[in-house]
Amino acid sequence: MVCDKPRGHGEKLAILHELYFKRCLNKPSLYRKEEQGHLLIVAVYVDDLLVTGSNIEMIVGYKKDMAAKFDMSNLGKLSYYLGIEVTQREGSIVLSQEKYAEKIIEEAGLKECNAVHIPMDASLKLCKAEEEVSVDEMDYRRNIGCLRYLIHTRLDLACSVGVLSRYMHNPKEYHKAALKQVLRYLKGTLSYGLKFDVGSQEGLIGYSDSSYNVDPDDGKRK
Structure with a gap:
């Protein structure tokens, strides 16, 4: 992950559209771009950008495109963001x-x-x-x-x-x-x-309670 800090919020979003990024419907601050099976993701928060992707060349190319339009600062790998601590190790990322x-x-x-x-x-x-x-x-x-x-x-x-x-x-x-x-x-x-390991094939597992009387105020009663 790379954190860049450009100037000009409205112009920045316009440039993302020009670079063929698509805005996520459920997360308005999240933009994504797909090329030849690779994915590039940009998260926008005020004047900060978080960048990650499956191909380093796409990330480097994106940074060059944005640097040509704005005065940018490369803050390096993400370590802290909105109260979330990010620890990046070889083969894993830990969020706490x-x-x-x-x-x-x-x-x-x-x-x-x-x-x-x-x-x-x-x-x-x-x-x-x-x-x-x-x-x-x-x-x-x-x-x-x-x-x-x-x-x-x-x-x-x-x-x-x-x-x-x-x-x-x-x-x-x-x-x-x-x-x-x-x-x-x-x-x-x-x-x-949360720990995310590289190459892990495990998906999220959810559980639900089948009880019809779990909520004494509004739950269904037999």
């Missing part, structure tokens, strides 16, 4: 958010807490619990929002954070207790992340 996770723990006041081994008990069935005492809604939402961004590299938190996200309106004490367990689990797994 350890510093961001540490910040979440510190802002939640749990820097000295004891870690736990699981983010949520499998037997826990959360509900709206209208009779429970309410907690600070803004604080709860802020923590959930931070965790949702952390999920970019921490898929092990996706299920528990997804469940807790249902109760951002009028959260109760036992929702906060469940949130605290997720944060305590995070404390013990700060270095976790």
